[in-house]
Structures are given as C-alpha cells and as structure tokens.
Amino acid sequence: MINDRFISELMCNKKVSSSLRNILEKAINGENISLHEGYELIEAPMDNIPVICEVASHLRNLTKGRTVTYSRKVFVPLTTLCRDSCGYCTFAKPPQHPGAKTLSPDEVLAIVRTGKKNGCKEALFSLGERPELIHELARKHLRQLGYETMLEYLHDMCELVLNETGLVPHVNPGSLNHEEMCTLRKVSPSMGMMLESSSVRLTEKNGPHFGCPDKHPLVRLDTLRLAGELRVPFTTGILIGIGETRAERVDSLVDIRRLHANYGHIQEVIVQNFRAKPGTPMCGSTDPSVDEMVRTLGVARIILGPEMNLQAPPNLMPSEYGRYLSAGINDWGGVSPVTPDHINPEAAWPKIRELQSVSSSMGHILRERLSVYPDYLHNPHWWLDDNFQNCFVDLVSSDGLIRESETVL
Numbered sequence: 001m002i003n004d005r006f007i008s009e010l011m012c013n014k015k016v017s018s019s020l021r022n023i024l025e026k027a028i029n030g031e032n033i034s035l036h037e038g039y040e041l042i043e044a045p046m047d048n049i050p051v052i053c054e055v056a057s058h059l060r061n062l063t064k065g066r067t068v069t070y071s072r073k074v075f076v077p078l079t080t081l082c083r084d085s086c087g088y089c090t091f092a093k094p095p096q097h098p099g100a101k102t103l104s105p106d107e108v109l110a111i112v113r114t115g116k117k118n119g120c121k122e123a124l125f126s127l128g129e130r131p132e133l134i135h136e137l138a139r140k141h142l143r144q145l146g147y148e149t150m151l152e153y154l155h156d157m158c159e160l161v162l163n164e165t166g167l168v169p170h171v172n173p174g175s176l177n178h179e180e181m182c183t184l185r186k187v188s189p190s191m192g193m194m195l196e197s198s199s200v201r202l203t204e205k206n207g208p209h210f211g212c213p214d215k216h217p218l219v220r221l222d223t224l225r226l227a228g229e230l231r232v233p234f235t236t237g238i239l240i241g242i243g244e245t246r247a248e249r250v251d252s253l254v255d256i257r258r259l260h261a262n263y264g265h266i267q268e269v270i271v272q273n274f275r276a277k278p279g280t281p282m283c284g285s286t287d288p289s290v291d292e293m294v295r296t297l298g299v300a301r302i303i304l305g306p307e308m309n310l311q312a313p314p315n316l317m318p319s320e321y322g323r324y325l326s327a328g329i330n331d332w333g334g335v336s337p338v339t340p341d342h343i344n345p346e347a348a349w350p351k352i353r354e355l356q357s358v359s360s361s362m363g364h365i366l367r368e369r370l371s372v373y374p375d376y377l378h379n380p381h382w383w384l385d386d387n388f389q390n391c392f393v394d395l396v397s398s399d400g401l402i403r404e405s406e407t408v409l
Contacts, residue, residue, distance in 0.1 A: 269309070271297050
C-alpha cells in the first residue's frame with residue numbers, strides 16, 4: 001500500500017524525469033537497480049535529490065524503522081608506520097617523524113582500560129599496513145616486542161585485551177590473505193577495511209593511491225571476498241572527494257553489493273567524506289560538501305537496498321550531519337568518549353548526548369550496538385568463532401542491541 005503511495009507521488013512530480021521515476025519505482029519495489037541506472041541516479045539534477053532521499057529513507061525505514069545506532073568504542077592506534085603513502089593521510093608517519101611509533105602491550109592496555117571505565121564495549125585497532133616490509137624502524141619495534149610481523153603482534157594484542165579487560169576487539173588491519181584472516185578471526189569477531197574506491201585510475205601517477213600496493217582495488221576486493229568465504233562480519237565503505245568521479249562511486253558501491261550478494265557478510269557500508277589536511281599532497285583539494293554527501297548517501301541506500309546498514313561519520317561534518325538521516329543512513333559508526341579519531345584527529349567526536357539530541361530532532365531513536373550487528377549475533381554458529389559464541393549474551397537484549405541498562409550517555 002505504501003509503495004503504491006510513493007509511486008503515485010513520483011508519477012505526479014513534474015521535476016522528475018520518466019527515466020528517473022522508473023529507476024526509483026524499481027527500488028521501491030525491491031528490485032536491484034543496474035550499474036547504468038546508478039550512474040543516472042547519482043548525476044540527477046540537484047532539485048531531484050530530495051525525491052531520491054525520500055525513497056532512500058523509505059527503504060531504510062522498511063527494515064530499520066526509526067532506530068539509528070552507534071558503537072561506543074576506544075581507538076587503539078597500534079602502529080603509525082605503514083608501507084603505503086596515500087595522498088591524503090596523516091595517520092601514517094614516516095620513520096623519521098616523532099609520531100612514528102608502535103604501542104607497547106602496557107600502552108595498549110592503558111588505553112583500553114580507560115575506555116572500559118568510560119563504558120566502551122569495543123576496542124578498535126587501527127594500524128598501518130605491513131610496515132615491516134619497507135621500514136627498518138618497524139622491524140626494530142617488532143624485534144624489541146618479540147615478533148616478526150605486525151599482524152602477529154596485532155593478534156596477540158587482541159588476545160591480551162580480551163583476556164585482561166573483556167572489551168571486544170574489532171580490527172582494521174587492511175588487506176589480508178586467507179591464513180591471516182583465519183588467525184585474526186579467533187580474536188576479533190568482526191573486521192573492517194575501507195574499499196575506498198574501485199577505480200584503478202586513482203592508483204596511477206599523481207593519483208591519491210599511487211605507490212600504495214595495498215590500496216589497489218583488486219587487492220581490496222580480494223580481501224572482501226576472503227572475508228565472505230571465511231564468514232567474517234565485515235565493515236567496508238567508500239571515501240569520497242579523493243579525485244574519483246561520481247560514476248566511480250557507483251562502481252564501488254555495486255562491487256560491494258555484488259560481494260555481499262554472494263556471501264551476506266558485509267554488515268555495514270560507510271560513506272566517508274575526505275578532509276584535506278596540511279602537509280599532505282592533497283592539502284589543496286576541496287572537501288566534499290554536505291550536499292554531495294547527501295546525494296551520495298541517498299544513492300548508496302538505493303543501490304545497497306533496505307537491509308544494509310549504512311553509516312556516515314558525524315564528526316567530519318560537525319554542524320550538518322543531522323541531514324544524513326534524511327538520506328537513508330541508520331548508523332553513526334564508532335564514537336569514543338576517551339580517544340580521538342586518529343585518522344582525522346582535527347575532527348572531535350560529538351558527545352553521545354548531542355548525537356542523541358540530533359537523532360531525536362530528526363525523528364530517530366539512538367541505540368548503542370556492538371561491533372557485531374544484530375543479524376550476525378542472532379546466527380553466531382555461522383558467523384562467529386567458538387571463542388565468541390557466548391560472549392555477548394549479557395550485553396544485548398533480544399533485538400541484538402545493547403541493553404538500555406548498559407548504555408552510558
């Protein structure tokens with residue numbers, strides 16, 4: 001019935017072309033839109049974007065209702081050394097930089113214990129990719145700690161955090177092979193890696209991913225495929241504003257949809273806006289506007305469908321992120337009361353009460369979640385290692401979200 005109402009209103013909207021109406025009607029009726037329909041959608045005139053967002057919000061409401069979620073986490077920057085040199089990154093530090101370091105086990109525990117005292121449920125490990133392959137300093141750090149590779153050290157730090165604090169690790173180690181992912185799955189029930197973009201063009205000379213072997217789309221997509229084969233609840237997403245075209249954003253979203261259709265393992269997709277930073281090759285680039293974010297989010301929801309969890313970070317558009325709710329998102333991502341966003345340290349996290357207020361003003365109810373989404377918690381024998389089968393019982397209610405009594409504002 002509601003589908004009929006939406007379609008009827010679309011047919012009466014004279015600003016919307018017949019071709020665009022047909023695409024939106026397909027989405028409302030639960031059909032996948034094609035790649036070329038996605039191209040048409042993302043290039044729609046600006047005065048058509050509110051209609052696209054209305055359809056996106058309708059699709060979101062079909063499965064998520066008015067609930068919008070976030071994860072209360074502590075961020076652990078295990079190492080700031082990296083073998084890649086992205087044109088926009090300030091997280092990775094060259095060996096001569098005073099901020100080039102690898103955390104000791106005591107430093108890891110100190111960060112995580114502070115998070116636990118402040119109500120965090122998740123320890124998010126961020127780290128540069130395979131720095132020991134090119135940096136002697138990374139090899140030196142690892143030798144001092146008794147390890148050969150950063151991924152071996154990551155595994156043991158996840159295990160340490162689990163045993164000593166009970167916080168649940170979520171790892172963002174970048175591209176992985178089969179053996180590495182199998183090993184990490186035993187200590188981290190969910191993992192993440194941004195696809196960023198499917199565009200090989202961005203890896204060419206003068207592109208943001210030139211000289212970054214781990215950022216080649218085929219490498220990233222292969223890691224996403226392995227995560228599906230190994231049944232790892234996985235987070236991925238796209239980074240917009242790094243030189244990609246709108247059509248290339250659609251390519252990336254369709255690639256993610258295809259992999260998820262095969263395996264069902266993509267538990268959330270992030271649409272993140274690039275921010276130019278001083279001292280990087282892309283310091284003079286223009287940040288995407290909130291209008292561009294809203295356009296991309298609305299199209300992402302329509303491409304990915306009503307079941308997908310769609311996220312956008314609130315700290316990267318601090319005065320206007322409430323608009324994202326009108327474009328079909330249902331998650332704010334990880335928000336920390338104790339640690340900064342190490343990828344974008346200039347962008348402070350909003351307070352949880354502020355996030356609650358903004359969500360409420362847009363007609364949504366804010367709920368806390370774990371790093372593993374409810375659908376995956378409800379089928380633990382398929383999605384989780386034996387170590388995590390009974391790990392979350394005391395924390396979540398029947399809907400798979402954090403019990404209200406466990407949430408700290």
